[in-house]
Amino acid sequence: MSGYTTDRIRNVAVVGHGATGKTSVVSCLLYTAGATERLGRVDEGHAVTDFTEEEIEHRRSFYTALAYLEWKKTKVNLLDTPGYGPFIFEAKGALHVADAALVVVDATVGPEVITEKVWEFARSFGVPRAVVLNKMDRERADFVRALELTQKVFGREVVPVQVPIGQEADFRGVVDLIARTAYVYEARGPGRPQTRPVPEDLQETVDSWREKLIELVAENDEDLMNQYFEAGDLNPEDFLRGLRTAFAQGVIAPVFCVSAELNIGFANLLDAIVTWFPDPTQRGAVEALDADGQTVSVAVRPSDPAALFVFKTISDPYMGRINVAKVYTGTLRPDTALVNTVRGHEEKIGALQVMMGKQLKTVPELYAGDFVALTKLKDTRTGDTLCDPARRLRFRPVDYGKPTVFYAVSPKGKADEDKLSAALQRLQDEDPMLHIERDPQTKELIISGSGQLHVQVAIERLKRKFGVEVELRQPKIPYRETIKGTAEAEGRYVKQSGGRGQYGVCFIRIEPLPRGADFEFQETIFGGAIPKQYIPAVEKGIQEARQHGVLAGYPVVDFKVTLFDGKYHEVDSSDLAFKIAGSIAFKHAMEKANPVLLEPIMKVAVYTPEEHLGDVMGDLNGRRARILGIDRAGSMQVVQAYVPMAELINYAAAVTSLTGGRGYFEMEFSHYDEVPPHIAQRVIEEARRQQQAAGEST
Numbered sequence: 001m002s003g004y005t006t007d008r009i010r011n012v013a014v015v016g017h018g019a020t021g022k023t024s025v026v027s028c029l030l031y032t033a034g035a036t037e038r039l040g041r042v043d044e045g046h047a048v049t050d051f052t053e054e055e056i057e058h059r060r061s062f063y064t065a066l067a068y069l070e071w072k073k074t075k076v077n078l079l080d081t082p083g084y085g086p087f088i089f090e091a092k093g094a095l096h097v098a099d100a101a102l103v104v105v106d107a108t109v110g111p112e113v114i115t116e117k118v119w120e121f122a123r124s125f126g127v128p129r130a131v132v133l134n135k136m137d138r139e140r141a142d143f144v145r146a147l148e149l150t151q152k153v154f155g156r157e158v159v160p161v162q163v164p165i166g167q168e169a170d171f172r173g174v175v176d177l178i179a180r181t182a183y184v185y186e187a188r189g190p191g192r193p194q195t196r197p198v199p200e201d202l203q204e205t206v207d208s209w210r211e212k213l214i215e216l217v218a219e220n221d222e223d224l225m226n227q228y229f230e231a232g233d234l235n236p237e238d239f240l241r242g243l244r245t246a247f248a249q250g251v252i253a254p255v256f257c258v259s260a261e262l263n264i265g266f267a268n269l270l271d272a273i274v275t276w277f278p279d280p281t282q283r284g285a286v287e288a289l290d291a292d293g294q295t296v297s298v299a300v301r302p303s304d305p306a307a308l309f310v311f312k313t314i315s316d317p318y319m320g321r322i323n324v325a326k327v328y329t330g331t332l333r334p335d336t337a338l339v340n341t342v343r344g345h346e347e348k349i350g351a352l353q354v355m356m357g358k359q360l361k362t363v364p365e366l367y368a369g370d371f372v373a374l375t376k377l378k379d380t381r382t383g384d385t386l387c388d389p390a391r392r393l394r395f396r397p398v399d400y401g402k403p404t405v406f407y408a409v410s411p412k413g414k415a416d417e418d419k420l421s422a423a424l425q426r427l428q429d430e431d432p433m434l435h436i437e438r439d440p441q442t443k444e445l446i447i448s449g450s451g452q453l454h455v456q457v458a459i460e461r462l463k464r465k466f467g468v469e470v471e472l473r474q475p476k477i478p479y480r481e482t483i484k485g486t487a488e489a490e491g492r493y494v495k496q497s498g499g500r501g502q503y504g505v506c507f508i509r510i511e512p513l514p515r516g517a518d519f520e521f522q523e524t525i526f527g528g529a530i531p532k533q534y535i536p537a538v539e540k541g542i543q544e545a546r547q548h549g550v551l552a553g554y555p556v557v558d559f560k561v562t563l564f565d566g567k568y569h570e571v572d573s574s575d576l577a578f579k580i581a582g583s584i585a586f587k588h589a590m591e592k593a594n595p596v597l598l599e600p601i602m603k604v605a606v607y608t609p610e611e612h613l614g615d616v617m618g619d620l621n622g623r624r625a626r627i628l629g630i631d632r633a634g635s636m637q638v639v640q641a642y643v644p645m646a647e648l649i650n651y652a653a654a655v656t657s658l659t660g661g662r663g664y665f666e667m668e669f670s671h672y673d674e675v676p677p678h679i680a681q682r683v684i685e686e687a688r689r690q691q692q693a694a695g696e697s698t
């Protein structure tokens with residue numbers, strides 16, 4: 001296999017709702033093109049692009065996988081993506097580097113929840129969309145109905161470029177509207193069709209759809225419009241040229257009909273991909289930052305210095321990290337020195353490899369537009385740019401959004417404990433939506449992701465790949481305490497019976513500070529009531545004591561301490577005595593200063609279809625939300641609200657069920673606020689109970 005020049009490369013992301021047949025479609029494309037010797041079936045665990053143990057066991061895709069084929073001397077890179085809500089970010093990452101999307105739709109169902117989401121990702125990235133109506137062989141497969149449903153959701157731009165010959169059990173092939181030719185396939189055959197004249201009974205359908213297609217294509221190009229008016233048709237060359245432009249610009253979303261079960265329709269799809277799908281240069285320039293931090297547009301050009309964007313990292317227990325990158329510019333040869341401009345160090349590129357499912361194959365060179373898999377790099381991951389030092393660029397990483405589910409993770413056994421942090425790090429390397437962090441207050445290790453299933457699969461992978469077993473719990477809420485009133489108190493630590501004594505007495509005043517101010521210390525000691533040298537010890541004692549408030553042992557924040565008087569003893573006073581006096585004074589003062597509990601409040605944006613807005617609002621009210629506003633965001637309503645963190649446990653699942661899977665939410669920490677008294681009471685009792693239990697067990 002020699003290098004494919006940029007114009008001979010097509011990068012196609014296969015996206016869509018779960019179980020519509022994306023992985024099966026990829027298998028058929030590979031098999032039809034002769035890239036695999038047999039048709040790899042998902043149900044038998046042999047699909048090229050579902051190869052991890054988790055995927056084979058669950059019989060579904062969780063990660064984006066790459067494969068490639070050659071068709072008419074053109075290389076087609078395929079990115080097979082998952083179609084399940086919590087893994088949708090993988091499809092987003094794939095669309096970011098693809099030049100066209102095949103949106104697979106089940107011909108018996110029409111577009112579904114995820115179809116809409118991936119469509120919107122593709123549209124926002126400027127990636128043209130083609131619809132693949134799959135499962136044309138299934139009972140209740142209905143071309144006209146599926147087409148109408150798709151047009152209803154995505155508009156008039158959805159237009160067939162072929163019509164099916166037969167459907168359900170009779171599905172045998174397609175009529176290509178451009179060539180006006182019928183292609184008939186052998187069911188479960190090698191995928192190479194026989195050409196026939198258009199069947200008599202389809203003539204009318206073909207004519208009417210062909211006319212619609214020509215109208216849409218011609219509308220986009222004045223010359224074509226004139227030709228169409230004069231001749232009543234387009235010559236095939238101009239038709240294809242017009243189609244190519246209209247598709248690349250997203251003016252039309254062409255519809256194809258296939259059956260992955262019967263391996264029917266894929267030769268036609270491949271023909272379309274290589275003849276009129278955009279090559280990598282047509283996607284348009286991508287944005288990057290240059291060495292001075294200025295935004296520049298980078299055109300895909302093989303003659304420029306090399307620049308690669310890493311869009312996927314795989315952590316392999318044997319091979320280490322595999323970084324998969326799109327070569328945006330330049331021509332890559334083995335053994336090249338590049339710089340990682342994000343991390344600021346040099347990386348030596350050894351062998352150039354391409355990915356066929358789990359297999360890596362070495363190639364001699366790669367041109368701009370192609371994908372490369374790199375092993376043995378020092379320190380490079382998803383989102384990084386590697387480039388020729390002659391032109392330092394940084395591509396904008398994909399915004400995957402923030403995690404929405406959180407768990408506290410702890411090792412099952414001692415052996416797991418030792419390996420845990422290294423294994424979690426590697427897991428995080430290959431999954432841009434998985435975050436691992438230690439909560440500074442609760443000291444818990446928190447793992448967060450885009451959904452319960454996402455975290456669960458990550459944990460399975462942790463066990464399989466790295467042999468580490470963990471337990472997940474609800475994370476503790478990092479409550480805090482503060483005071484609402486002002487109080488004065490004495491702290492007295494005096495021990496003077498025999499030997500060297502202890503003597504420290506201090507008087508402090510505490511008063512509330514605004515939210516977020518944390519802590520201030522001030523002293524107004526007059527006439528040396530406490531010698532200067534002991535004052536820091538008093539402050540230290542208070543600082544230590546405020547780590548565990550008097551209500552429930554949570555850190556105390558947002559208050560000011562004034563040390564205004566005290567007593568000392570020439571011989572018996574010490575730092576230690578004043579430190580203890582400080583902490584005693586603080587405890588007494590806090591008890592008298594109307595202490596209250598604070599809880600973290602998240603700022604939440606919930607996206608929901610209008611018809612579920614009422615349910616979402618009702619549910620939010622039950623979660624003590626403070627609604628800030630409701631706006632329109634595209635076809636969705638977005639509710640902005642402040643919601644206590646304690647009320648958001650399992651919220652991701654709630655949003656999914658409240659909105660029929662179409663809604664989603666984003667959240668970030670906003671501020672701390674007082675817990676209402678009746679709820680505070682429960683939290684305090686629970687915390688005291690736990691402290692007691694912990695105390696008894698030691």
Ligand SMILES: Nc1nc2c(ncn2[C@@H]2O[C@H](COP(=O)(O)OP(=O)(O)O)[C@@H](O)[C@H]2O)c(=O)[nH]1
Pocket residue numbers: 017018019020021022023024025042043059060061083104134135136137138258259260261262
């Ligand atoms: N009848 C029929 N079943 C199909 C077809 N394509 C896929 N399937 C089945 O649909 C299920 C999901 O397929 P898969 O390729 O894993 O879907 P994905 O989740 O979109 O990747 C599997 O059981 C496939 O065998 C098709 O064209 N016809």
Ligand SMILES: [Mg+2]
Pocket residue numbers: 022023024050060061080081082083
């Ligand atoms: Mg799949």
